[in-house]
Amino acid sequence: MEESSEMHSEENKVSAEKNKKRKLKTPAQVAGLEKFYNEHKYPTEEMKSELAEELGLTEKQVSGWFCHRRLKDKRLLKDEALANGRQDRSSGVIQDRGSGLGQDSCGSSKHGDYKYMDPKEVESQGLHNNGFTAADMAYGHRNHYTENASGMEDTSSESSSYLQDRLFPQGQDPYDMEPSRYLTPNRALPPLNPKSATNMRHKPSGYLKVKGEIENAAITAVKKQLGRNYLEDGPLLSVEFDLPPPGAFDCQNADPVHEPYGVANPALPNSPEISPVKRQPSLSSRYDSYYTKFSSQDPHMEGVDFGSLHGGSDFQDKQDKKARQSIKQRQTFYGANHFPGRNSSLDLYEDDVGEASAYNSTKNHRIGTVHGVEGMRSDSTSNYGDHYEENFAVKQTDMLPHGYDNNHHINLKNVQRSGNVKSMPLSSVRNSQISVDTEERGLPIRMAKEEMFKGNRKAKKQHRDADGAMMLPKEIMDAKRTKVDPLQQYHLKQAPVGEMDQRKNQRSVGEMPSSFSEDETADTSTSLD
DNA sequence: TTGTGTTTTATTGCCTCC
DNA sequence: GGAGGCAATAAAACACAA
Numbered sequence: 001m002e003e004s005s006e007m008h009s010e011e012n013k014v015s016a017e018k019n020k021k022r023k024l025k026t027p028a029q030v031a032g033l034e035k036f037y038n039e040h041k042y043p044t045e046e047m048k049s050e051l052a053e054e055l056g057l058t059e060k061q062v063s064g065w066f067c068h069r070r071l072k073d074k075r076l077l078k079d080e081a082l083a084n085g086r087q088d089r090s091s092g093v094i095q096d097r098g099s100g101l102g103q104d105s106c107g108s109s110k111h112g113d114y115k116y117m118d119p120k121e122v123e124s125q126g127l128h129n130n131g132f133t134a135a136d137m138a139y140g141h142r143n144h145y146t147e148n149a150s151g152m153e154d155t156s157s158e159s160s161s162y163l164q165d166r167l168f169p170q171g172q173d174p175y176d177m178e179p180s181r182y183l184t185p186n187r188a189l190p191p192l193n194p195k196s197a198t199n200m201r202h203k204p205s206g207y208l209k210v211k212g213e214i215e216n217a218a219i220t221a222v223k224k225q226l227g228r229n230y231l232e233d234g235p236l237l238s239v240e241f242d243l244p245p246p247g248a249f250d251c252q253n254a255d256p257v258h259e260p261y262g263v264a265n266p267a268l269p270n271s272p273e274i275s276p277v278k279r280q281p282s283l284s285s286r287y288d289s290y291y292t293k294f295s296s297q298d299p300h301m302e303g304v305d306f307g308s309l310h311g312g313s314d315f316q317d318k319q320d321k322k323a324r325q326s327i328k329q330r331q332t333f334y335g336a337n338h339f340p341g342r343n344s345s346l347d348l349y350e351d352d353v354g355e356a357s358a359y360n361s362t363k364n365h366r367i368g369t370v371h372g373v374e375g376m377r378s379d380s381t382s383n384y385g386d387h388y389e390e391n392f393a394v395k396q397t398d399m400l401p402h403g404y405d406n407n408h409h410i411n412l413k414n415v416q417r418s419g420n421v422k423s424m425p426l427s428s429v430r431n432s433q434i435s436v437d438t439e440e441r442g443l444p445i446r447m448a449k450e451e452m453f454k455g456n457r458k459a460k461k462q463h464r465d466a467d468g469a470m471m472l473p474k475e476i477m478d479a480k481r482t483k484v485d486p487l488q489q490y491h492l493k494q495a496p497v498g499e500m501d502q503r504k505n506q507r508s509v510g511e512m513p514s515s516f517s518e519d520e521t522a523d524t525s526t527s528l529d
Numbered sequence: 530t531t532g533t534g535t536t537t538t539a540t541t542g543c544c545t546c547c
Numbered sequence: 548g549g550a551g552g553c554a555a556t557a558a559a560a561c562a563c564a565a
Contacts, residue, residue, distance in 0.1 A: 063552095
């Protein structure tokens, strides 16, 4: 009965799709396109042809998709630039050109956007460590994969590296930190394209300097409150961290304000300078959801999608919709920057698909709500355990249709393949803390951006999404619904009992809003209650 | 359920380059 | 002139709040 109806609906759908003016690409198709796009923003005709054939699309469709995809990148970049322009004006700070604003991942040379790299060059280099375009830098969200593969991975979110620039206080150049993910065994940086290096590995200048000064007060406040002794050359994000020396987080410095500050600044996420920035307007699109879905959801989704590659069924559609709904909720819990496995460019490249995980990261950051701290927490803490499993599952996935089958079964294996991952014990409170802090760095940007563009509605949605995360244990879900500190949820899931208090304490301090006024601090704690 | 806003897809025209 | 790309536009699909 059901079977026949399903078949019937399938036929209907097929016929219906023929009549549709416009067909949505299947998740697999989109995934394949995205994957390819992240590798080649300007595919050759041959590439397009192959891709089209592989995905069951026409070359025209593929070309059009790429074109729109580039436009999308560009548009988003522009939006982000505008937002930051406003931000800068509002803060009386001149925007830092070196941050990559106005550059186009599409590489439309006629617009003169590329100041440093030819778009074609960008494409050609996309997989070879040097191809981080300004848009790549600015569009972590879409191009995480590229960045990952290219060794210039965005740290935490789709929020761009240039945003990171903004987020990094004076003297804390993210690019001084970033490369350590790709450090060679002797901690040497991998070779960079000179041009790119010139462009990207800039020292804080102009805006950044001022920004740093502005933020310095907030940082100072945090340092005072934390009273910790940060490692100047602290471990980098998602890198195989060295265990902090004993007492590293103790107050050893009489003047914590001026002590080295090597880890991500926990204060930044709520920095008042950042908050006005609009969030990324839904950088992660609907199909982002699919990535997560494919990678980590119910096993039969694999088959569903491949089956729908060349025409699905109502059943599949419903599955997709349902999955979208649930995944959209779930994905907000995923963090991208907890991928120790993506530490090295080599590893990144091998894994082939960092994209999905990158997308997860974008979603992850999107959960940031108007009430930043809250969203930030849920995003940063409660999913730690899941991050490693689920995101790596995605990461290991070949996004192309024929590659899906293995997705769910290789994640842990590959995670283990990355020594960095297994060296990241869950009990490593401090390590986790570092990642959390880092991830939070990009969050407020996104939060602000999305807020500006979509308003509270979006934020509310994100809030809801976070609550609805399906992959979380029930108790955590319940806890979230009751607005329990997500950190505690994470503790429930991950942290040994003995470490919970310690972590919580660290966390609660580290999450102080950057303004660090007592009022805001109070608000923060209130929101967590 | 419906209205509204957002995102994605398709089309078309123009521009640049070879 | 053709190919490829970008930009603008329309419309479908979708998400979400009321």
